[in-house]
Amino acid sequence: MIEDIELETLINDIYEYYGFDFGSYSRASLKRRVNRIYQLDGFKNFYEFLSKVRYDPEYYKNMIDEITVNVTEMFRDPAFYKVVRNEILPQLAPKPFIRLWHAGCSTGEEVYSMAIMLREAGLLHKSIIYATDINSKVLETAKKGIFPLRMMKEYSENYRDSGGQEDFSSYYIANYGIAKFNEELAEKMVFSQHNLVSDNSFNEFDFILCRNVLIYFDNNLQKRVINLFDESLSILGFLALGTKETIKYSISTTKYKQLEKEKVWRKIK
Amino acid sequence: MAEDKINAKCKLVIIGGSAGSLNALMQILPELSVLNSFALVIVLHRRGTDDMTLEELIKIKTEVPVKIIEDKEPLLPGFLYVAPSNYHLLFEKNETISLDTSEKVNYSRPSIDVSFESAAEIYGDSLVGILLSGSNSDGTEGLKMIQKAGGIIIVQDPESADMPFMPNNAIVHTTPDYILNTDEILKFIISINS
Numbered sequence: 001m002i003e004d005i006e007l008e009t010l011i012n013d014i015y016e017y018y019g020f021d022f023g024s025y026s027r028a029s030l031k032r033r034v035n036r037i038y039q040l041d042g043f044k045n046f047y048e049f050l051s052k053v054r055y056d057p058e059y060y061k062n063m064i065d066e067i068t069v070n071v072t073e074m075f076r077d078p079a080f081y082k083v084v085r086n087e088i089l090p091q092l093a094p095k096p097f098i099r100l101w102h103a104g105c106s107t108g109e110e111v112y113s114m115a116i117m118l119r120e121a122g123l124l125h126k127s128i129i130y131a132t133d134i135n136s137k138v139l140e141t142a143k144k145g146i147f148p149l150r151m152m153k154e155y156s157e158n159y160r161d162s163g164g165q166e167d168f169s170s171y172y173i174a175n176y177g178i179a180k181f182n183e184e185l186a187e188k189m190v191f192s193q194h195n196l197v198s199d200n201s202f203n204e205f206d207f208i209l210c211r212n213v214l215i216y217f218d219n220n221l222q223k224r225v226i227n228l229f230d231e232s233l234s235i236l237g238f239l240a241l242g243t244k245e246t247i248k249y250s251i252s253t254t255k256y257k258q259l260e261k262e263k264v265w266r267k268i269k
Numbered sequence: 270m271a272e273d274k275i276n277a278k279c280k281l282v283i284i285g286g287s288a289g290s291l292n293a294l295m296q297i298l299p300e301l302s303v304l305n306s307f308a309l310v311i312v313l314h315r316r317g318t319d320d321m322t323l324e325e326l327i328k329i330k331t332e333v334p335v336k337i338i339e340d341k342e343p344l345l346p347g348f349l350y351v352a353p354s355n356y357h358l359l360f361e362k363n364e365t366i367s368l369d370t371s372e373k374v375n376y377s378r379p380s381i382d383v384s385f386e387s388a389a390e391i392y393g394d395s396l397v398g399i400l401l402s403g404s405n406s407d408g409t410e411g412l413k414m415i416q417k418a419g420g421i422i423i424v425q426d427p428e429s430a431d432m433p434f435m436p437n438n439a440i441v442h443t444t445p446d447y448i449l450n451t452d453e454i455l456k457f458i459i460s461i462n463s
């Protein structure tokens with residue numbers, strides 16, 4: 001087990017050697033992740049681990065992939081997607097052009113779920129979906145639109161629970177344990193690297209989704225990111241967070257109106 | 270008695286359980302009304318879907334006010350918190366709660382080990398960890414960490430548990446401060462509440 005002070009040393013070194021700032025990440029979760037790889041990789045002591053991180057960029061890259069949490073699903077929390085399908089998309093439908101941003105999109109399951117819903121609502125052709133993450137490796141997977149075939153049963157149940165009525169398997173081609181999603185779904189997706197810690201707003205959006213990313217940040221960084229979203233959201237645009245995330249510790253909620261039970265807020269001024 | 274030792278400083282009581290533990294809780298919670306100096310956190314293995322049935326059920330059964338957890342929620346004495354489905358629940362130094370969607374541990378998310386270990390780190394000897402009924406080995410490692418950090422560990426008497434495997438596993442691999450049936454667990458909680 002590493003000590004708190006050792007974790008802080010590691011955070012400083014990563015910033016110094018690689019420029020990545022974990023300083024505002026939630027310590028509880030970060031420490032758990034760092035401990036996990038420290039133990040898995042069988043270091044004799046903390047100093048050995050630290051030198052490896054400092055002087056072996058390949059190791060550093062792998063470590064970052066291991067300590068950031070990339071777990072995601074298609075149509076995760078079907079009740080949320082139902083609200084998107086039944087309440088949000090109809091509100092966006094009259095727009096000549098719909099701009100969406102998935103911040104912290106991981107391997108893209110969420111982005112493909114959105115494309116499917118936009119298509120079913122007849123809106124995909126006039127939409128553009130920016131999907132960003134800090135981790136270039138997950139973005140590569142996301143671009144390919146290839147997900148494990150063994151997950152499809154669960155995803156198709158999620159899809160159905162979210163109100164989907166098509167044959168879910170018509171959206172992908174199954175082959176040797178993988179499901180390759182139709183390229184047509186990806187036509188309106190733009191993937192790029194974007195760091196919520198340090199990068200700025202890059203466009204104005206009608207719908208921003210950032211689900212299960214803020215939980216890894218401390219309150220100060222959450223504030224920064226929510227303000228970044230606020231700057232990037234058009235009036236009457238929607239902001240969606242994970243089911244247990246909230247804007248209430250980060251921004252004056254008088255600017256936003258929450259949609260009933262779901263973690264979706266509409267910018268009203 | 271150890272109870273005297275801790276009653277002044279206990280800041281958190283954390284209860285973990287799996288199959289059969291809801292029964293045990295339903296015998297304990299209705300008898301509690303006010304928690305004076307500590308918070309009560311309950312981590313149960315629950316279905317993956319995001320529903321609030323467990324929170325609702327617990328709300329009906331106890332007078333202790335139940336807080337529905339959101340990320341970075343402050344952990345306050347006097348309140349009961351239930352770990353939400355599909356997230357691990359962690360504790361921060363500034364006494365807020367963080368959630369985490371990383372891989373399941375012991376086939377579970379929330380995992381009892383994950384929360385116990387995190388609580389041990391932050392609350393040290395101001396912590397009481399209680400492990401209830403279940404048929405999984407989750408919780409044992411966490412109890413070890415709580416004890417190592419100076420906290421008190423209590424295991425439900427397997428005789429009184431619907432599913433004795435989980436408490437048995439903890440008894441074999443740790444040295445609990447107390448092995449208690451639900452009635453005695455209740456009395457213990459009331460005793461540290463004075």
Ligand SMILES: C[S@@+](CC[C@H](N)C(=O)[O-])C[C@H]1O[C@@H](n2cnc3c(N)ncnc32)[C@H](O)[C@@H]1O
Nearest residue numbers: 069072104106133134135195196197211212213
């Ligand atoms: C748990 S995943 C969430 C995936 C998806 N949004 C969902 O809810 O299913 C968290 C993602 O946040 C990304 N992330 C972490 N820190 C980030 C940062 N500073 N900037 C952008 N993305 C970040 C991680 O790389 C990871 O892919």
